[in-house]
Amino acid sequence: MKTLLVGYKAADLFERGKHGKKFTAKWLDENVLCHTLDIYHRHAIEKTHHIRAICSPHLPEGPWDLIKFKTGPKLMSGELSLDMLQEIHRLKPVKFELEFVGKERDKNDLLAKIRDNPERVRDFSAKWPASVPGGEKLMFTSYPGCFCHRRLDEGGLALAEVISRDLTSSPIPQSPFPVPHSPSLLDMGCGCGLVGFLIKSVVKDLSLVMVDSHSRAVEAANINAANFNMTAEIILADNGTPARMDGTFDVFAGNPPYYSDYRIAEVFLETAKRALKPGGVCYTVVKNDAGLRPVQERYFPNVEVIRRRGYCVLKSQKPM
Ligand SMILES: C[S@@+](CC[C@H](N)C(=O)[O-])C[C@H]1O[C@@H](n2cnc3c(N)ncnc32)[C@H](O)[C@@H]1O
Numbered sequence: 001m002k003t004l005l006v007g008y009k010a011a012d013l014f015e016r017g018k019h020g021k022k023f024t025a026k027w028l029d030e031n032v033l034c035h036t037l038d039i040y041h042r043h044a045i046e047k048t049h050h051i052r053a054i055c056s057p058h059l060p061e062g063p064w065d066l067i068k069f070k071t072g073p074k075l076m077s078g079e080l081s082l083d084m085l086q087e088i089h090r091l092k093p094v095k096f097e098l099e100f101v102g103k104e105r106d107k108n109d110l111l112a113k114i115r116d117n118p119e120r121v122r123d124f125s126a127k128w129p130a131s132v133p134g135g136e137k138l139m140f141t142s143y144p145g146c147f148c149h150r151r152l153d154e155g156g157l158a159l160a161e162v163i164s165r166d167l168t169s170s171p172i173p174q175s176p177f178p179v180p181h182s183p184s185l186l187d188m189g190c191g192c193g194l195v196g197f198l199i200k201s202v203v204k205d206l207s208l209v210m211v212d213s214h215s216r217a218v219e220a221a222n223i224n225a226a227n228f229n230m231t232a233e234i235i236l237a238d239n240g241t242p243a244r245m246d247g248t249f250d251v252f253a254g255n256p257p258y259y260s261d262y263r264i265a266e267v268f269l270e271t272a273k274r275a276l277k278p279g280g281v282c283y284t285v286v287k288n289d290a291g292l293r294p295v296q297e298r299y300f301p302n303v304e305v306i307r308r309r310g311y312c313v314l315k316s317q318k319p320m
Contacts, residue, residue, distance in 0.1 A: 001065040004093070005034040006084060008075035011049040013068040013099060035059055037145050040213045040238035055236070057143070057219040059084070064093040071110075072101030080144035082113055083124045089114050090121075126150040130157060130194060132164045135201030140192055141223050145216040147191040147257075156191070156255045158308040159285040160198035162315070163253055166281070167203045182207055183250040186275050188240065188268050189213075192220035193232070195253050200230050209249075213238035240271030249275045252282040262295045269299040276318040284314045 005013045011034045034053040036042045042055040054060055067088050071081040088096060100107035124144045130152050131137040142149045148156070167183060182205040187196035190210035200206045210232050212218050218236045225232045235241050252272035256265040265284070272282040282300060286292040289305050289312035296303050300316030307313075 001031060002063065003029075003032045003066045003068065004059065004062070004064045004091075005032065005051075005068050005070075006059060006088065007070040007081075007099075008072070008101075010034050010036070010068070010070055011045040011051055011053070013070055014049065014051055033060065037216055038214045038238070039236055043238065055215050057145075057215040059087045059091060062091050062093065064091060066095045066097065067091065067093040068097045068099065070099040070101070073106060075101055077144060077149075078110070079124055079149070081110055082122070083144045085110065085114055086122060089118065128152060130198060132157070132161050132198045132202060134168065135164065135198060138197055138201060138224075138228055140194060140197075140220075141227065142192045142220050143216045145214065146220050147189075147214070147217065148194075153191075153194065153255070154309045155285045155287065155311045156194045157198070158311040159253055159255055159283060159313055160195045162306050162308060162313045163195070163251060163283050164199045164202040167199065167206075167251070180250050181205070184248065185209070185251045185253060186211070186244065186249045186271070188252065188254045188271055189256050190221050190234070191217045191255075193224045193234075195255060196221075196232060197224055197228055197230055199253070200232075201228075208232040209235070209241075209244055211235040211237050211241050211244075238267075240267060240275070245271055245274040247274065247277055249277060250280050252276055252280065254282075254284045256284065258286065258291075262291065265292060265295055269296060273299045273318065278318055278320045280318045282316045282318065285311050286314065287311055289314060 032051055034045050034051045036053055036055045039055045042053040045051055045053040069088060126142050127139050129137050129139055184207040187210045190196055190212045193210060196208050196210050200208055210221055215236060218234055221234045252275060254268040256268040293303055296314050296316060302316055304315045305312050
């Protein structure tokens, strides 16, 4: 029975034995595929559950005998739940099972949205404006699942403002180095590309590499690059793109998530340390610098704190 597992911690929906044979050489069941939006989750599932997993912005084409979907108001946004449900409906599995964590009434409301108007195809993308001084207004596109879908993140904007200001004053403030011709920027955790594209709107000859672990972020960043007519290398990865951690970047920008006790911030800083050339500058942003500052000091000897928009931009230079 070809089964697709979808949604929050979808691998937990796998029931040993129920989906067919128990063990193959490597995977528990070749007929079961677990969908993830984030490549980090795909790697975790393959390692711990030994289920085949795929990371993609949209659900893989069938035919599927069974699609199981796990969601709920506390597990994912209502918009992402409905978007996923709409994709499942389009794939027309023989059987569909919903594991809803929440009130029965909310579950019925969600299902009714598809049942009451099955032919309606909703567009969940959003467009919103952002700009930095000296650059044109850019209309960003985002999707459910992307960080800050439908709105601008003030922390990301603060980061873009500080970096674009530094790159347009020579030498870089507090740095003995002039701004290089055609500087290179690694924007890690790029989301839909807010930071990198805003900086490029001011620094036109910026050579831009963006990386994110979320497939919908990468999809949005690609669409924004095309809409803005900007060139960027956009990579789906959760381990800091080893191929590009080559010590050649002039600037690193990171607005990491802080929900894991700085564990992800450390992945970002490790990447910055390896990706930057000697003398290159690392910028991160956080609401309150007290927690991140000692972490960043473990990777870079100096940390300067620049306050902007209620956020702290932490700036460090890689020693020569
Ligand atoms: C706070 S958001 C910042 C998005 C965007 N830069 C901004 O400022 O609006 C953090 C981003 O980091 C991504 N992320 C989380 N862990 C990651 C990892 N290990 N590697 C790359 N990106 C990661 C998330 O998917 C998310 O898009």
